[in-house]
Amino acid sequence: MVLHTTRKERYRIRNEIEDTVKEENINRRKFHEVSKFSYENILRKFYYTFFEYDRNIRYSENKKIDLSYAWLRFRKNLKQSDIIHLRYDNTDIACMKSLVPDYSDNKKCFGIVADGWVYEGEISEILTAFSEIYFITDFYIVSKKFDWVVVNCEDGECIWRVSS
DSSP: OOOOOOHHHHHHHHHHHHHHHHHTTOOTTTEEEOOHHHHHHHHHHHHHHHBOGGGOHHHHHHSOOOOTTGGGGBOTTSEEOOOEEOOTTOOOHHHHHHHSTTOOTTOEEEEEETTSOEEEEEHHHHHHHHHTOTTOOEEEEEETTSSEEEEEETTTTEEEEEEO
């Protein structure tokens, strides 16, 4: 089964992220939504770097990238870390940080929500914002070089890193 979110549900997640930014007093220079002009390029680079896109039937039909359950379609030739299992609806920020190569609090990355929202900022700020969102299903912390991605998979109740 593939998750389809309505426009209203997609925007609810974005609005919750914005509310969290305000409530947690997150500095916009350390975490912000990517310009709409950059969305498509970032999503395409992310998708084509990490996923078996020829298997995504809906992409070939709709010419639109769909990230729902994308974690099931990682390329087979990529390296995968051990999987860290979590309790349902629990984002373990410390575990996610431990999966980031050469982690530092001010390291800049992309935060991509399965519903298609793309953010840029420091990892600690991305994780703070994303971990507070109840309706978020899956999200990805992606290096700006697109050489690794840390996956938070709510359905599988786990996190792991994939790298090239």
